[in-house]
Amino acid sequence: EPEVTQTPSHQVTQMGQEVILRCVPISNHLYFYWYRQILGQKVEFLVSFYNNEISEKSEIFDDQFSVERPDGSNFTLKIRSTKLEDSAMYFCASSEGLSSNQPQHFGDGTRLSIL
């Protein structure tokens, strides 16, 4: 069964550094998403991406964050000037088709630890 893959599984970074989290969505999917989950809390939406542009973003997704689809398979989340509170699990998800209501399929996440 096709799945969303994320790398790395764990990223440790010094505060103030930039990180890039990588995702390979399911190949025939057209909508891509990033979510984060702080330890013990619920999953929070960051951004959705369709047709090479951001379609929706949350208040969390400020100028510190950016997303890119650099080629036909990868979808990346860049976090600049990382802060301690950016420590969380970051999940990528994708969904198929142009219909708004399709299930989003998640990767297993990248655990980001900011020191």
Add this chain to the structure above:
Amino acid sequence: GESVGLHLPTLSVQEGDNSIINCAYSNSASDYFIWYKQESGKGPQFIIDIRSNMDKRQGQRVTVLLNKTVKHLSLQIAATQPGDSAVYFCAANQAGTALIFGKGTTLSVSS
């Protein structure tokens, strides 16, 4: 905005019992609802979804019920197995907007 909440943070059942996990949402305009299962160290795994034009949908050993009148959603798991032990999240959205997740319910199945 939408808020989604689980009724119970934990649920403990015996193997073979039926489990019911409940969820409430606030936005009456929400038209899509989805349940995810999250095991330790893994991402949310899609279980079942339902659109607002339906009241019930069944999958393999799982049933989702939607009561739009009281804005309530439930997930029923038949013949619960130890492998069902996980955190369960409900999520909702409106017309393809961001999924809003509730806090999870941790299901523990003892044999």
